[in-house]
Each structure stands twice: as C-alpha cells, then as structure tokens.
Amino acid sequence: MDALVFLISGVLMTASALLVVTRKNPVYSAILLVVFFLLTSLNFLVLRSPFLAVIQVLVYGGAIMVLFVFVLMLLNLTEEELDEKVEPGRKLLAGAGSVLLFVLLAWAINSSDRIQAAGETDLTGPVKESVARAGETREIGKALFSEHILPFEFTSILIFIAIIGAIYLTKTRRADHRRTAEPAVKQPEESA
C-alpha cells in the first residue's frame, strides 16, 4: 500500500517538477510548484513523518508560495520580459549535466551496500517504540527543545536576520526612485 502511494505520488512529483522548470510563464510554475509541495507532503506521510507533512504544507505550500506569487504580482513581468531567449546549447548542456548528475547519484545509490541493505530491521522493546513514534509532534517537540535547542535558537536568529535583510533590501529609497525614474537605464554592460 505504502509503496503504491509512494510510487504514484513520486511519478506525479517528478512530472510536476519537470513542468515547474520548463514552463515559460512563472505563474504556471508557481502553481505546479504548489502541486509538487502537496505531493511531497503526501510522501512525508508515507515515510511516517506526519508533523513534517503538515509543516510542509504550511510553510512551503503556504508561506513560501505566497511569497513567490506575491513577488510575481509585484514584478508583473511583460510577455517580452518573460521571453528568456536562452540559447539551445545552454539548455542542452544543462540537461546533459543534470542527467549526468542523476546517473551518478543513481549509481551511487545502487552501488551502496548499506542503502541496499537498509530496511525494516527487527526491532524490539523500547527502541521499536521510540522509532515508531519518532515522527510524532510530541517527540519532535521534546527533541527540539532539549537536545537540539542550540541549533534551533540559531535558526531563529538566522530567520530574524533574514527578515531584517529582506526588509532592508526591499525598502524603497529616494535614490532608487530617482534612478528608476530615469528613462536611460544604466546598462550592465557598461558597468562591467
């Protein structure tokens, strides 16, 4: 049953991911990305991580996607701007590179004995208990606020800094206004 769900959602994930990176219009990409996130969340459930599945939907499907869409709206790129004009050679190279990467990764996965041997070990007693409950919210909370409190706090500081940075970067300054008002945009070529 698990395997079946996983496989179906896996195929869909791959497909949606491919569509995300290939759609010309970023709005489609964004919508497909939401689909991808939801499918991922499903797979998290299959892998016995219910808490993460929820978080995945909330953070990725909610917060991050809203950000993306919001920015898309803000920019409101025109048709011409959306035209990427990527040379086919570049696409080919990128494709070849990523396929090569996938092949290598697959080879690595395939050739690793430990990965092949990993599976349901026969667990007994309290260990089995704790493993079974590892994905539960309570366990995660316990671990997060005891054993992993330091990284957790660091992460919060990091996010805090990121917020400040984001605000600072997006704050419109007068100089920017003036510059944007100028018709002649300074060409990147010149500044190079």
Added chain:
Amino acid sequence: MTLSLDLCLYLCAAVFSIGVYGVLSRQNIIVILMSLELMLNGVNLAIISFGRYFITPEGSALSGTGASSSQIFVIIVLAIAAAEAAVGLAILLAVYRRWRSARVSDMRLLKG
C-alpha cells in the same frame, strides 16, 4: 512490493537533478529560486528517507542519539529555505528596481 530506501532515494535524486536543470537552464530569477526549492525538497525527502530506513538497534543511524534527529534536520532546512526564499526574493526585487530586469544574464558584475 514494499517501499525501500533506494526507491525513495531515486526519487530524491530525480527531483534534485530536475532542480539543478532548472537553475542552469532558466533566465528568470523567480523560476531559478523555485528550482532551488525543488532541490531543497529533494534533499529533505532524502533525509526523511534515511531517518525512516537507516535504523540500527540503538536508534536512528543519522545522529546516533534520538530517533527524531532526521525530523529536526528537515525542520531546520525548512526554516533556512524559508529565510533563503525571503532574502532571495527581496534581492530580486531590489535588482529589478535597479535594472528593470529579472534576467539572470543581465547580472554580470560578479567578476574581477
């Protein structure tokens, strides 16, 4: 047929590689950022899979201590991904205001 670790990992590798392709082939910075999110998701999925299957009699092999380590890992990655998306998009906005372009090829100041 049962679900196994290598199967999960193949999926992760596929998602990751697709993300890489996106990063390399696209010009639109927003899409590139989306591709980055794809890559991160691939990694997250891998971590979860390892946490699920790499179990020794003492507990999860990922950290050697609590069984929830992989979950914590992913949570932190998630938080960082959120931060990254926020900062990245903010930079994108600033860049767009400056140069009226969201094309990554137009940014070529990064050289000596």
Added chain:
Amino acid sequence: MSITLTLLIPVATALLLLCIPKDKTAELRITALFGSLATLAFSLALLGGFDAQYGAGFQFTEKHEWVPSLQVHYHVGIDGISLFLVVLSALLTPIAILCSWKSVEKRVREFHIALLLLTSGVIGVFVALDLLLFYVFWEVMLIPMYLLVGIWGGTERIRAAVKFFIYTMAGSLLMFLAILYLYQHTGTFSVEDIYQKPPLTGTAGLLCFLAFALSFAIKVPLFPVHTWLPDAHTEAPTAGSVILAGVLLKLGIYGFIRFAIPFFPEAAVLAAPWISVLAIIGIIFGALMCFVQEDMKRLIAYSSVSHMGFVVLGLFAFNEQGVQGCVLQMVNHGISTGALFLLIGAIYERRHTRRIIDFGGLAPVAPKLAIIFFITTLSSIGLPFLNGFVGEFLILQGAYSRNIFYAAFAGLGIILGAIYMLTLYRRIFFGETDREENAEMKDLDGRELAFLLPLVGLMVFLGLFSPWFTAKVQPSIEVWMTLLLERGG
C-alpha cells in the same frame, strides 16, 4: 626569565598602543620604546640565566597543549644557537624605534604596532620547538614586514613589498607541504621528537629537504633567489631595513640549523656541495653587484647577499669552526649591517637622497658620523679587532677544512668587499665638500648616538672577546654535531 613573557611583551605593548589616541605621537613612541626595552630586558635575563654547561637540549622550555587532536603544542625553548638571535632581535627593536623617531610621521601608531608584532613573530620563530608553531610565527612575522615595506616605504614600495611577499610566500608554501609530509611520516610536530625518530631518507627526504631549503634560502637570501632583497631594502624605511638585515635574514640560516639539516641529514650532506657553491657564487656575485650600485642602500643590500653567503658557507662546512663562525657571523652581520642601514638612514633623513654621487666630503662636516661609519665599514669588511673578522675567520677555516677551494674563492669576497666598502666610504666622506647641502649637513645628535654607540661597542666587544660568545654556543653546536652524526649526516 620566561620566553613566553619575552614573546608577549611586544604584543601587549602593541595592544596598549591601540588604546592611545593616534595623534599623540610622542606618547606612542615612548610607550613603544619602553615596551621594546622591556623585551630587551627580558631577553637579557634569558641571556643571564642561560647555562652554557647545561649540556644537551633546550633551556627555559615551556610546553602546553594547543591543538590536542593534532598533537600540536605550544612548545618553546632556546639553546645557545637561538639565544643570541633572540637577544639580537630584542636589541634591534628599540633601535629601530629610536631611529624612526623623526623619520616616520605617517600612521605612527600602526608603524609601532607593526614593529612590535614583527619582533614578537621573529622571536617566536627562534624559540618555537613545535613545527606548526614555528610555521605560524614564520607566517605571522611576514605580514608586519610586508606592511612596513608597503606602507612606510619609498616610492616603489608596493612593487618591492609584493615581490618580497611573493618570494617568501612561494618558499613557505612548499615548506608547509614538507612539514605536513613530515607530520604524516613521524606523527608529531615536536622538533625534539622528530630528532629522535629515524630520519626521512631517499627521494622523500631529499624533496622535503629541498622544500625546506628553498624557503630558507629565499630568506637568507641565497643566490639566485636574492633579488627581492635589494628592492625590499631600498624601499623599506630605515627601521624596516634594520630589522630585515638584522634579524629576518637570520631566520633562513636558523631554519637550516634547526630544521632542514637535522631533519634530513642525508639530503643535507648530499646538497651541501651545491649549496656551498651557490653560497660562494652569492659571495662573489653580491660583491660584484656592489660595484655598480648608485644607491647606497642598495649597495649595502647586495653586500648583505655577499655576507650571508659566508654564513651559509660556514654552516654547510659541517664542522665546529664553520658552524660556530656561522652563528657568530649571523649576529655580527646583524650588528654591522644594521648599523650601516642606520647610518644611511641618518644621512637620508638629512639629505633626502641616497644616491652616492650626491655626496662627497662629509668627513669634516660630520666627524662623528664619519668615525662611526668608518668603524662600521671596517667591521663589515672583517678587519681584525672588530667582530666581522672573528666570524669570517672561523667560517673560512671551516670552509678550508671542507674544501680548500671554497675558502679560496670565498676569500675573493673579502678582497672585493674591501674595494666596494672603502670606495663607498671614499665617495661619501672624502674629497672636497663641493655641495652646499653637504656642507651644511648636521652631525649625529644625541638620539642617534644613543643607538649607534651600543652597536659600535658590540662590534669591538665581539671582536676582542668572542670566547664569551662562543663558549655559550659551543655546547649547543656539539649537541648539534652529534645529532647530525647520529642521524647519518
């Protein structure tokens, strides 16, 4: 009587300088001076407490764990060979500060901080008994020197500084590789432990030796990797030149003595004839270079190449006379060449030129300068009665015992040395005082005498009472020679 204190005082003084406002130059100078004098006092305490009869091993050792996982220790100690080099470094710092009293006006605070850190770094190199610690000091002292040349130097300072930096960096990177290889091979960074382990032989030993040797040869500098020296000297401020000539060049020789040769005795013996020949070429070549120089500082720089060739020659004679002469001559060269740079600095301060043809007939105008310059010149050309002779005598005796032709060809350097130094002296001090600027030049003042007379005193003292020096060094050299023999040198 603690090495660590001697190391820390300059650093502490540098930190103290940071707390003084940068426009209070007088206070800055005085603080730096006292700091350096305190360093000198501590190094003299080391000298006083040094026990020449102690026998094998190092004295005043301190050992603390630093990076336990790599077995890196803070391990310091001195023997007779490093003792005088430490004292020399500590002696030249207050002199360098005094000689810059008026000539350095730019970024006074940073200047003194750089000088003090340089002192610390240099002393650190001489006392480090842990290879990694040694390497850290070796690199650390590079930076202040680079800054001294690059910020307070002459017109071409940047080029000179970069040349200096690239040369020394190139050498030290190779050395670092060799250190890591050695660590992999012996499993320790401790110098004393490596002495006890069987030495690296064969190709690996030779390659490691060459890596060390290149780094040290650049510092010495040995022909043909000497060309950074004239540039660095010419562009460096007087204080920088004094430290450069007085101490930095000795680091290379010291490295040979402490590390390269005892670590890889087989390779050292194999390379000795080649290095000796290079040293002799350096002696003659450096001397010949002096004939065509127009700038007196550059001339002295080339004479340093020549003199350091002697030092290397003595070391690679691998006999007691040669090594003893080498250690003595290191100190001698520090004193006499240091004094020459100070004198040229004093002249430059007055006339703002170093071109020899701008001078002439200074002897009646500035008799004190003339006398001290003359004594220093004599010391530099190795006249008996002054320090240079004893060192050169021992070196040549050692070289003679190794190979007669070494001594004969190196001896040519003595003749050439007399020619260029006396000609230089004649061109500066003798003849008619035909230029008005020269006729109005002031003689040395009290401050300058205060740092020159001790050096002159040392020249005479070491020239007449060298056994005081050699007796302290002798046991360490004997230990070194036995070590070399035991390790198959």
Added chain:
Amino acid sequence: MDKWIFLIPLLPFLGFLVNGLLGRRLGDRAVAIIGCASVAGAFAISVASFMQVYDAKPDTFLQQDFGAWIQAGDLSVSFGLIIDSLSGVMCLVVTGVGLLIHVYSTGYMKGDAGYYRFFAYLNLFMASMLVLVTADNIVLMFLGWEGVGLCSYLLIGFWYKGLANCSAGIKAFVVNRIGDLGFLLGIFAIWAACGSFEFSAIVAEAPNIDSSAAFWICLLLFVGACGKSAQIPLYVWLPDAMAGPTPVSALIHAATMVTSGVYLLARLGPLFDAAPGVLTIVATIGALTALLAALIAFSQNDIKKVLAYSTVSQLGYMFLAAGMGAYSVAIFHVVTHAFFKALLFLGAGAVIHSLHHEQDMRRMGGLRRRLPWTFALYLIGGLALSGFPLTAGFFSKDEILHIAHSGFGNIEPRSVLWSIGLLTALLTAFYTFRQIALVFFGSYRGASEPQASEESAAHGLELDKVKESPLSMRIPLIVLAALSLTGGFLAIPHFLQPGIEIPEDGKISGLIIGGIVSIAGIAAALTIYLRFPQALKGFLSSAPGKLAHRLSSRKFYVDEIYQKLIIRPIAIIAEICFYVVDRLIIDIILVHGSSFGASALGHLLRRLQDGRTPTYAAWFLAGAILVLAVTLWAAGG
C-alpha cells in the same frame, strides 16, 4: 720584565685612544706629547725587555698570555705576546725609528688641521705594528698585519680632500688584501697541518709536515708577504702610497710595515726551510723585484717616488736573503734599511717642507747651500743606500750578495741571482746619486720651470726663501744618520742565529767588489749629471734611449697592464652580472617571467569568470559532478 711586555703595544694604543677621542680638545702640544710619550714608553720597555733577552742564554724569551681571543671547538687563538731575540730586535727598530719619526712629525705636521688625527693614526699604527711583531701566534700577527694595513690606508689618504690620495689608500689596502687572502689561506693550511697557530708549535712541527703541504703553506704565506712587502706582482701600491705625509712614508712605507713580510718569513724560518721550492721562488722574486724597481727608480721625477722604488728594490734584497734561507741576514738588512731609508725619507721630507710641499726634482737643484744640514744628512743616507764602504748598507747588502754567491746552509749558490743583485747595486748607487745631484747640486730650477709638474703645490718659490727645517725635525735626522753610519757593525745575524755559519770564502773579495760597484755607480751618476748633462740628453733623444726612458718612467706599464687585465674585466663583469644576470635573467626572465605566466593564466581563467551567475553555477555543477565521479570511482575501484 715579562709582566710588562703587554705595554709595548698597549701604550701606543692608549695614545691612539686619547688622541683620537680627545685630541681635538687637547690642543696640538698635548697631542704631540701624548703621541711621542706613548711611543717613548713602548721604546723604553722594548729596550728593557731586549736587554733581558740579550743578557740571558740563547733561546730564551719573554711570553705573556691573556687568554683566548677566538675559540671554536678544538681551534683556539690566544692573545699571547712573545719577546725573543727576533721580535726584540724588531721591537727596538719599530719603537726606536717610530719614536724618531714621531718627534720629527711634531715639526713636520705643525699647523695641519688634522694634527691630532695624524698622531692618533700614527699611534694606532705603532700599536698594530708592535702587535704584529710581538704576537706569539700567527692569527694575532694577522691582527697586527691587517691593523698596519688599515693605518697605512688611513695615512695614505690622510689628506682626504684629494681623491687621488684616497684612491691610493684604497689601492694599498686592496692590494694588501689580495696578499692577505694568501696569508689567511696559509694560516688555515697551517692549522690543518699543525693543529696550532702558535709559532713555537708550528716551528716544532715544521719538519714533520709533508713536503707538498709545506710547499703550499709557504707559498700562500709568501703571497701575503708579497702584498705587504711590495714584491712582484703586488708591489704596485707602494709608489702610490707616497701620497701620504712624508713621515708616514718613512715610518710605514720604508722602515717598518713593509718589512713585516720579511719578518714573517724569518719568524717561520724552519717552516720555509722545509719548502725549498718556495725558497727558490722567494729568492727569484726578490732579485727580480730588486732589479725592476731599480730600473723604474731611474727615471722618476718625484723625490719620494724614487725613494719608494728604491724601497721596493731593497725589499727585494731582503727577500733574496730570505730565499737563501738566511733570515737573520734579511733581518739585518731590514734594520739597516730602516735606519737609512727613514733618514732618506725624512731628509726628503725636510726638503719638501723647506720648499713648501714641492716634490718634483725638476724644480729643485742647488739646495746644498741653502740646506747644508739636510744635504749632509741626506748624503749620509744616500751613501748608506748605495752601499758605500763602511756605511750600514754596505755591510748588510754585501752580506746578502755574498750569501747569494756562496750559498747558505743547504742552499746552493745562485750566481744568476747574485749577478742580478750586483747589477741592482750598481743601479742603486746610480739612481741615488742622480737624485742627490738633481736635488742638491746644479742650479736651482724652482722658479724657472713653473709648469714642470701639475701637482706641484709651490709656484716659483725663490731660492733665498728656502729655509732649513726646525730643530725637532733635524734631531731625528742626526740620530738616524749616526745609525746609518754605524749600524753595519751590529752583528745582528750572529745575535739572531747564534750558530750561524756564513761561508768565509770570498767574503773579503765580495766586500771589495761591492764597494767598487757602489763607488762606480756614485761616480757615474755624479759625472753624468754634473759634468755631461748634454750627453745624457743626447742619449735620451736617441731611439733606444727614448724607449728605455719611456719604459722606465711609465713603470714598464705594469699599472696599465693590471688595469687592462684585471681591474677593467672585473668592472665589466660586474656590469654584466648586474644588468644581465641579476636584472635580466633572474629578475626579468625568472621572477617576472613567472609572474607574467601567472598573470597570463589569470587572464585565461578570467574568461571563465564572465560575471554571470549561471556560468558560475554551471562550473559549480561541473565541480560537484567531478567530485562525485572521483569519489565513486575511488570507492568502486
């Protein structure tokens, strides 16, 4: 007395310190007193020590050791002084003649701006020379050896405003240094062979040294002696050294320093005896130098240059004697030569002083009436130099010729060298009296030939303004004249080598031949220059005469040859080294070449860094793939 011998060099040294450091404030009078008193003290102690050595049995000596000077391993050099018969004699000569010259200098240098400096240098010279003489080991001797070289340099360039003087000083120092290198290598060789630097040990070890080692040691030492004692090929500095004040020429470049090479040979006599090959070289070079210098002396116009070449020539005699193994005879000539050559130089100094620093003999003449004292004393010196019978030079020179003719000890007679020596004796008498004729006889030419010499300081000094020099300059001359007349009766060879056996055969005939040669030379010179100056002019204007004169007056072009063959090439090599090797090959091609290579590589790599993030990302990916592939390959393989 042996407790006090350290004062012999120390007193003049203290004089040097006091005069050098405080002289400017002390005033000329005090400086002169300190200068002379310190040397007088050294002289007194020398006399006392000498008497003690003289009274005692042969082979006694006074020795004093002040601990180590240089020490390294088994090598040790001590501050040790020794007074034996040899160094005693030398001490007496050095301090005695030195004292006279100090006294003379008080008058000669009067009014010179560098008065105190002069006495300081002179005292330093005395100290160094006395160290050289009294040292009991060869390294300490080398200290004195270099010290006198230094003082010679300082005193030649005493009038430092003239760059030519300074260059002469440098030339002297450098040529000496060339010799010193030989000396130094000889010292090293001695240590290698004997394991000691002490003269007593070296002499004791001498018979055991194998012959080739002895040959090289002695040859190297002889190179040193050649430098200091101005022998072929290193004699060129001595004539130039006449740029110094005349008392200096008398003291350093005639009486004392230049004889230290002979002293060295005498000191190490037994060692040289073990190297007969070197002795042959020594004797040959001595004889050739004697001849060459005498030939050059012929045509010199500078009063001091004539004396300088005559010094070189006389030193040649000394080496001829030493080369015959008769070191004591050589020292005998050293002593007598010190007397009469100092007398001649000081006499020349008196002439120069009276003529207000005129040195060109073409602007002298007829001075015997205006300077009767000087003339008389100079004449005595000239007679002694010419070997006029019964003067000092007669005995010592003829002893040398006699030994060369009859052989000495194991050494065979060398008739060729003897004949060269005899010819030189004739030439010596001739050029000496040519000089006397030019200076003191004939008519005064000082006012009439104004352009004779460009260097002349005096311009047409009238004869009636020429005055005799002061008493302080005359007394030393009188003492030296007395010694020049009587010095030949001192039995120095017998004193130094008690068992000396000088062959008796032909001794008397030798003396007679010597006397005749000397008188013939004198007579010829006086006749030609006073009676037949026209004939001389005629000869000089003929082709061979011109050639001979040019060769002689241009000193056989030796300086020019050295200039072309040694000095120029060195200068050219230096230029080439600097511009080609240092600048071009090392700095530009190697250093800049490598930096250029690095920057070219950098330019190439820069192309990769086009500033586009995707490109960087692509490289990033490539790197990742590479790492992955390598890791897998390594794990799989």
